[in-house]
Amino acid sequence: MGMKNLVLFLLYLVSSTIFLGTLIAADQTLIQKTCRNTLYYKLCITSLKSDPTSLTADTKGLAAIMAAIGAANATATSSYLSAQVLSGATTNDADLKKLLKQCSEKYAFAAEALRASLRDLAAETYDYAYMHITAAADYANVCRDGFRGLPAVPYPAKLGRREEGLKHICGVVLGIVDLLGW
Numbered sequence: 001m002g003m004k005n006l007v008l009f010l011l012y013l014v015s016s017t018i019f020l021g022t023l024i025a026a027d028q029t030l031i032q033k034t035c036r037n038t039l040y041y042k043l044c045i046t047s048l049k050s051d052p053t054s055l056t057a058d059t060k061g062l063a064a065i066m067a068a069i070g071a072a073n074a075t076a077t078s079s080y081l082s083a084q085v086l087s088g089a090t091t092n093d094a095d096l097k098k099l100l101k102q103c104s105e106k107y108a109f110a111a112e113a114l115r116a117s118l119r120d121l122a123a124e125t126y127d128y129a130y131m132h133i134t135a136a137a138d139y140a141n142v143c144r145d146g147f148r149g150l151p152a153v154p155y156p157a158k159l160g161r162r163e164e165g166l167k168h169i170c171g172v173v174l175g176i177v178d179l180l181g182w
Contacts (some may be wrong), residue, residue, distance in 0.1 A: 063180065071118070099146050106142050108134075109135075113139065143159070
């Protein structure tokens with residue numbers, strides 16, 4: 001009786017391990033297939049793999065994960081810019097402080113637009129999700145445009161990298177939303 005239970009337990013353990021391995025491989029395949037539809041494959045793969053829930057997500061869930069990553073990125077940039085204004089790192093340059101404050105607000109709006117896209121994805125209103133994601137990327141453009149309006153104030157290189165990062169994340173989300181068949 002004890003040997004029979006042990007054999008059944010081992011059989012169960014082996015079969016569940018094989019099933020779990022198949023499930024994870026299938027989910028890795030979905031992530032790879034999904035990311036191939038985006039402009040930034042490596043960014044997509046590394047971002048999704050950084051979130052353990054991506055292994056059980058469907059395509060809509062992958063879009064939501066990337067939108068949440070984008071919202072976190074935009075919020076971090078907004079906080080960074082606010083800190084730059086408050087820290088005195090901008091010296092006494094009133095124009096630079098004004099532009100950094102405006103950019104902080106734009107990145108906060110971008111974060112809110114991406115959070116709105118999460119609600120849109122949940123409601124399966126993909127056209128609105130697309131619009132909010134596009135708006136989030138455009139807020140970064142508005143920040144850069146503010147610096148173009150004052151040519152004497154150089155656009156900070158670190159802000160340029162953050163802008164590019166947010167735009168690329170938004171590009172990935174848009175590529176995934178395209179797969180949702182709306």
